[in-house]
Amino acid sequence: MRLSTSPASEEPPEASVSRARRTASAGVAARRGGRTPTGDPLLGARFAVPAPPRTHVVRRRLLARLAEGAAGPVTLVSGPAGTGKTVLMASWAAEEQPPGPVVWLTTEPDNNAPGVFWAYTLEAFRHHGVTLGDGIGVPTHADHVDRSLLTRLACALSRLPEPVVLVLDDFDEVRSREVAAGLEFVVRHAGPQLRLMLVSRLEPLLPLHRHRAAGQLTEIDGADLAFTPRETALLLRRHGLDPSPDSVRTLSARTGGWATGLRFSALSLQRGDAPYGSPAGHDAVADYLTAEVLAPQPAPVRDLLVRSSVLERVHPGLADELTGRDDAARTLAALARAHAFVEAETGTGWYRCHPLFAEVLRARLRLADGALEPELHRRAARWLAAAGDLDAALPHAAAARDFAFAAGFLVDNLAVGRLLLGPGADAFAELRSAVAPDQPDAGAAVHLVAAACALARDDAAGCPAHLERARRALADDAPAAPASRLSLALLGLLAGSGTAEGDGCAAADRAAAEVRDLLAHLPGRCAAEHPELPALARYGAAAARLRAGRLDDAEHAFRELRESCTDPVTRPLHDAALGAVALIESLRGALTAAEAHAQQALAAGRCTGPALLRPWGTGHLALAGVASERHELPAVKHHLQLAAAEFGAPLDPVVRTECAVIRSRLDVATGDVRGALGGIETLAGGLSPEDTDGAPAAPTWLEERAAVALSAAHLAAGDPERAVAVLAPGAPGHPARLVALARARLAAGDASGARDLLAALSDAPGAGTADRVRLRLLQARMAELDEEPRTARRLLGQALRLARPELLRRPFTDSGAWVGQLLRDGAGTTEEHDWLTVGAAGGGAPPEAGGGPEPVIVASLTDREREVLAQAAGMLSTEEIAAELCLSVNTVKTHLKSIYRKLSASRRSEAVRRARSLGLL
Template sequence: MISILATKLYLPRLRPNMVSRLRLIGRLNEGLHRKLTLVSAPAGFGKTTLISSWIEGIGQSSAWLSLDEGENDPTRFLTYLVAALQTIAPRLGEEVLRALQSPQPPSTEAMLMALLNDLTITKDPFVLVLDDYHMIEAKAVDQALTYLINHLPPHMHLVITTREDPQLPLARLRAQDQLTELRAADLRFTLSEAATFLNQVMSLTLSDQDIAALERRTEGWVAGLQFAALALQGCQDPTSFISSFTGSHHFVLDYLMEEVLGQQDARVQTFLLRTSILNRLSSSLCDAVVLDPSLSGQATLEYLERANLFIVSLDSERCWYRYHHLFADLLRLRLQQSITSSPGDAQDRERQVHELHIRASAWYENHDLAIEAFHHAVAANDVERAERLIEGKGIPRHFRGAVTTLLNWLGSLPTAVLDAKPSLRVRYASLMVVNGQTTGAEEQLQAAEATLQGNEVNDTVRDLIGQIAAIRATLALTRYQIEPMLAQSRRALEYLHPNNLFSRVTPYWVLGYAYSSLGDRAAARQAFTEGLSLGRASGHTFNTILVAIGLGHIQEADNQLSLAAETYRRVLQLASDQPLQIICEAHLGLARVLYEWNELDEALQHGQQSLRLAKQYDRRVIDRYVSSEIFLARLKLAQGDVAAAAALLEDAHQSARRYNFVPRFLEVAAAQVLVLLHQGDVAAAARIAQAYEQPISQARVHLAQGNPLAALAVLEAWRRQAEAKDWKDERLKAMVMQSVALKAHGEKDEAVQQLCDALVLAEPGGFIRLFVDEGLPMAHLLSEAEALGRTPNYIKKLLAVLKADEQRSEDPLSLASQSSAQLLIEPLSQREVEVLHLIAQGLSNQQISERLFLALDTVKGHNRKIFGKLQVQRRTEAVARARQLGLV
């Protein structure tokens, strides 16, 4: 996960003797009823100090976020935004935070919508401060903040401090009276404020004339006054000093900087310059960077605070500080000038600055802050160190917040550097694939190969060749290219070093899915099993989860439902709180098993969780949400909500077509056939079953058309094929359908025997819905099988579920025809709706009796009830009235 630097969330501490600015506090208070307060002024005008003092006095909860360059990454910005809000409500945005850490988070708008929904739960008013927003240059972050402002809940107030106006809809907010603005002219010290600051805060004894002159010279600029006050301490002739500088802020600042630094002894100057590379300061970090035993980091920081030398304490324990941003900028400029001012020594001085960054990087690495360590390694141009940090576990390569940072660095490297280190190009391509950027990855791999061609083929080179093949195998998987998946995975395993366990998991994972797609489940099981063993040995959670999910799929296909459920639950346990979208597949697999066990409520929970996580992927690239919608449609169908099932399937169908998710076409079609048959549209179901050549679906259509002989022919051929390939799940499905078709064909004894054989195979897995979803025909068959004494307890369990389903179907409709039902004297039951659909198709009572396996008198009884509820006398009137109400 992205490491959160807690000091960015601290409200800067105030000095006890600061200047009171009641006129500005009043304006801030008056603006609380608006959405946004913007404090925009150049550096050194006291923006942060003003807002800090105001926050401490308003009596409301507040969240604070100090921004820096890193938050130009939208993922990092949103991560810190949520972290800041959690200082008010610790559970707020938990789901968003988890989603942000995943390889392919949902859209920014979707995450902000979820965050805003969470914010509505917190009713107490609060203020969120975004300090130093001028550090943000990314348009995506501006757009995210604009969305947040547009939908800001009424109890939330946003404050932005910045050196320049942000790219936000300020004009519209002004027109709507939703914007409070404080600018440089407002923030300038008045003469009385300048007098208080100079003589009371800075302990000078200036005359009114000198104060007025200094205020004119600095134009009330707070930083200029502070620099002047520091320079004046100990000055024998303040009047002459004040009159000796003129010009713009830039020149005043240069002059005063010289004066202020000149008053510090050489050791303090050294400390200031060396620690200027740090965004945050702690005693041990400063000790590590300065590397001077005679300069205590803690003592020097406390001295700088006592001397008012532009340092801000970030916590009450005085453990963390930062320099005033303007002061830090000037110190860094001075550090850079020290390199360029002496051409003869420039290279050595630059090397010394790089050493400062290396020491900072080492400190951060030792304190498990890998991203900060990486940033300093990059600042030092230490490619080897940066690459080593990338390879370490401190920067999880499947979390986009970290991946974006790494990709930005790799993209900034000169071609010569990348050509000299093909391992960097390989890592570049790998991270692009992780980030969903498949375009350009192959070019990086080809460039790496071109460099490797001139190298001796030692173990290192062979391993890189293996890594390249593993990346290509993954690329092939995203494109459903089976042959390249097989070829590149095998090449990867041939070349990868035996000790490179992390990389070796990937080709086993891809091999497993390739074999599974080809129907070779034994080979797929072996590949997934070997990959799982390597994944556990490597200790890398993400890859272990990938192969475990693949193994779970194979266990399901082999009717080992208990093993599959155990595998999926282990995946969820392994993922723990890690925000991995890939576990949507574990939720979906577990949902399928639970559905089969008739644990519908829990199945629904896991199915919905699967869909929620799957939708966080880029829906144009990843098709997992389609499978989730198909499952939920099947579940809704089992619950009798045909309309909801049809709606889910329509969305799944459109998505699969729009983005050409070919492997999902068959899944969608099979579910569509079921829904259409429930709706009585046999013709449409027949067209789909024929178009996709699905034997089970074709058999269902044949049965609906009253042609069980054709159904048996299809099922027999499909069963032989499933047995030849050892497809246990398809064989069992075929046997169940064969028993229904044999019964419809009048071969009762053979149907019961076939069912008993299927029950023997199904009982160890605990299958329930496989049988009961066949409805009344299965109930009759099970009753006859019960008399034979085969698997008696299992049959009783199935019959009990069938009875419960039948009772539910006879309940008045509350879902499928809710809007229509309220126009009726009494709502139609589910069974009456089925009969009505068949009447609308022109079927006779006898045909309906055969279709639904009902006695003829029962059908006639349903007719009477339907006519009475619709208030009609005959069939044609019933159909017309039903169409008017939208029932058929």
């Protein structure tokens, strides 16, 4: 839609000013009889100071610059079309206090004739009331002005009682060197009484370098004229709009602060239209840029601009590649000098188009030839690849769907690791959908890159399938390039293929050694140029140890990796190793250390790549594990949500298992037993090799970890028999499983079986702090059941001393209300065990005002008890609760007693308050 039919009050200022200048009658003269040397009358409209539009924004920062310039001899306001140059100058003339009269002259192409220019200039002084005397004379020839006339003019100006400001608007219309030389002569000899202010799209032909060197030139350029976000917001409000900060930032970024673009957008928003209309070039901004900027250019220049619109940044050599000519260097430099919406990047040799102008150019490219754009992207990809600019080449190759070239380039240049450590995989989002894993003609390089992209996005099905296809392709090609074999070995190692069980660690070490050996035998300085490759191999070997459950070895390997990754290229691996160490410490129960390392990992920020390569995700997962063991439920929920958002459905079995286990614990703690059972059962089913869809099979220790969580969920559901059943099969296993089995047997009434397990566990190697605490608590419970209170208190005291350094609370909450009773019966003073209170260590939810810290020693509530508690929190009476839940009053009373016991409360309000502080309501 064009705005040429809009009311004058809604026109952008540049359009209204332009129309005011050019619509005056050709017969209007500044004074009777005033004519140019050609005999044409002088046009009075050229002397009029344009009036700013009603929606004008007063820009004090720029008015101050103009006031500063008016104190010196020369001021230049230059910038592209529509940047508000004329409006700014007119605003200053109207709103500020110039040092003297303002003489305004709008120049036009006929002013290139020296006689015509000086005739208009002399008339401008007379029109604005500046008396120069009668002895100056007038030009008599259009093509020449006598130097004596300019001498008399300069002398008359120098004798004025006060300074005079001469504003020459649209001075880019004047390209006559004789006019420029005459103007410089007058400025130099008129002295301080003449203040020249030029408004131009181009830098004028005056010797401005002299004024710059002398500090006598004030300049306001396109960057200064760009609207700031604050000025953008003021402009929108002047149009009756109420913009949000986000919309202001978006509009400022898209327009680059370009005044006319902002005003067109404001008018469009007033009408309820889209800010810029369609991308096909039919909106007002496109019309303006096409008419004012693109159309005046010669055809070769338009062709260069349109073809180079596929680029974010334009290099002359690359532009020549796209056009097939060799004039880009001269053309781009000229466009930048002319402020034709092309800017040079200082000191780089590259150029950029204004974002809106680039949109218009891209729209014209698509309309002109739909098949040309992919070809231009293909040429750009090859040129940038030859220049070694991988990051810039990849998006163009992807846009051209030239996956074979891009993949070959990546593999041959050992850049697969970059896809894992940087944003490169984003450029190939289409590759995974464009290339099927069973596509035979895609080539090994394409499948290797597709596997790397899938690995970076934790694609459990795509990554192994693409790796297998690449492996077959390379097997068919006996003399396969070392770079391809290196990429295959590295990706297989990082994907965990065949490294989860048995000799998995040895297999990982062999794969890492193969990567190092292939890298050493490649020509040139490959190893030195790609430090990320051996570092990734070391990372893969460390991750294999973690998947195998060798936590000590894995932690040592990750620590060594962290120490060795000291350069910027391997920094993501340094951060990833930090997150992995935090996760291992959380798994082992070293909660304080895990918390510290996790916070450092979070400070590292986000990183793309496989699950364990994301320190942000592993940091939050470690903190969720820490909070879970400390029974800080709001913190568990917070960190688990952030970790889940980061990982999605992770390929890595360690991350996948730990997310599900912590979620199950949280559900149990908050009474959502059904959710706990459903989630952990889904995980347990997905950990079997036949159900993983190509993902690495989970090793035994992760299956045991999931089984322990599932057993706890069955206990919370009141089904101890099933809790025993999920743990009983198989070999003795990890101490954590045996402790959980003993607990389940005790709950099922099999005290003898529980006692046998506890006897075997007394000195079990490999037991972590949490396992030892649970063991002591089970022994204490057995002693209490055997009516040995002193032994029970002694064992409870041992558990408390073991748990206190790490604020390990969850074993006590899992054990049930008997722990609280035993504590009250004399297992230490309240002050000794105040750390068992959520909030005492600063990690849980804050208690309600005046309520003090809340005890965390609780037993899980059943679903029905949670329903009763929710009704009680609503201030319903016992009878009302019974009616609401269709229960008898006696049943409600029984549930309330159980709730009080589990929450260590003596009355309803206390139970509700504690349940809320624990996240149960």
